[in-house]
Amino acid sequence: MSEVKIATRESYGNALVELGGEHENLVVLDADLAAATKTGMFKKAFPDRHIDCGIAEANMTGVAAGMSTCGFVPFVSTFAMFAAGRSYEQVRNSIGYPHLNVKIGATHAGISVGEDGATHQCNEDIALMRAIPGMVVINPADDIEARAAVKAAYEYVGPVYLRFGRLAVPVINDGADYKFEIGKGVTLREGSDCSIIATGLCVSEALAAADTLAEQGIHAEVINIHTIKPLDEELVVKTAKKTGRVFTVEEHSIIGGLGAAVAETLGEKCPTKITRIGVNDVFGESGPAKELLHKYELDAEGIANRILREMK
Template sequence: MSELKPIATRESYGNALVKLGEAHKDLIVLDADLAAATKTGVFKKAFPDRHIDCGIAEANMAGIAAGLSTCGFVPFMSTFAMFAAGRAFEQVRNSIGYPHLNVKIGATHAGISVGEDGATHQCNEDIALMRAIPGMVVINPCDDVEARAAVEAAYAWEGPVYLRFGRLAVPVINDEASYKFEIGKGITLREGSDCTIIATGLCVSGALEAAGILEKEGISAQVINIHTIKPLDEELVIKAAQKTGRVFTVEEHSIIGGLGSAVAEVLGEKCPTPLKRIGINDVFGESGPAKELIHKYGLDGEGIAAVVMKG
């Protein structure tokens, strides 16, 4: 992993928007009274005439974003994942997804790493909700380098994109000079022969830590970073399953409907393989320090390795 200081991907989101805004005059950012938290405030400071605060009215914000997209703009609507995917689901589905409009959804504060805000704000269902919308691209970057690249790729993509960002500062895994982001293409971070760990988002760093722990126990674990949940890199998933014969998925999301489900669907239909999903096991989160919650729910290196060793 890089020696760079850990950074929250929500910070990366704000910084990427400013860079894109400098090059593209058609980019407009919308927020719902959370610019300081979503980090779109930096865009507002740089381009005040292209930032719209819609107030605490997320559903209305989705409609505004939809309208702007029909006028030639590329809107990024930004709020917490709980509100973007949860509160505004109907408007995202019907006003953005159904007409397949060119709207980008920047959803921050996803998963249990929201920490002390507790279960009401820890959205562990957003990937499942967005995956179910026809034509919606779903991206969950693992670090600063990947998050900034994902925002650029989302801007260039024609159609709706859901981008998931976190509140907690996470290690920088990727080398910016050599990193290449491509929607729908996973990345093999570590080769292995005994099992495959497929991870997404902040769990990617935990998967790499787990592989290091497993190596000491004589277990060779392949680690794959799936930043795009939809469209999923089916070819890479199948190839890995055929190679190692055992697959584990890891996500800061419910095991229902997220990465684990996406991988299970592919393997079930095309390459039946023993699979264990590691994530939030059909429960709500709870209030507490983010890192302690990640440990409690078994999403750190120690927890992931323990599941793999059990088989």
């Protein structure tokens, strides 16, 4: 794991600029949040292909849907709370139902939005987007994965929901053999006693938790599931059969997110004892991001302690 830390929203902005230089049909729409979502980088590089739709997210979604029918590949950009929450009907009916080629770049997801509090801490977006037929849902773990995810989303024909964070996270996918593929998880660490299946910001924390568990004689396998939908069911079943004990970790509600997707898969294909670690059916609260992650047991210490309690 690298000591370098980069917020995946920064990665989103950088990836858009890179792709914008390669593809003239890529356009970016923003809802008066270009500085926060980092699409301001794209606006500076390609002002004619950046559209500020103002604080009118539902309208922005409709504009993107229309542009996609004219040969453009639009990236709709705003906070997750507005992209998945405020615009849900438009995403469902104007993008999902006709299966249009629109990409949704949702930044500031989860409780790590911090001081902005419960109104802006979207812990339900994966559940909402996962339920839309044909919607791909991606939650990258670091800078390298986020950049690769944006590129893969552009190349994929159909609607994609990309989830990015505000908090800077370590670079973990810096190996020469790293490869991003929609729908394919990554085994980051082999283990035999339990499986930690994590996504997004929680992946680096899960790796650190595995180090702590190893000191206690528990050898955890760590799986990075960057694509929640379609889920890599083959890998999920494989690790469950190998260790016989599964923990999922996500900066999202345990209802409808990664934990639910894994539980559904194992329930049908490989019944296994599973514990879902995440936000437990409560709203978030205002506070420093790292303190909130610690309170909700989503940092390395919290994940390790929860697994130790459950395993013993």
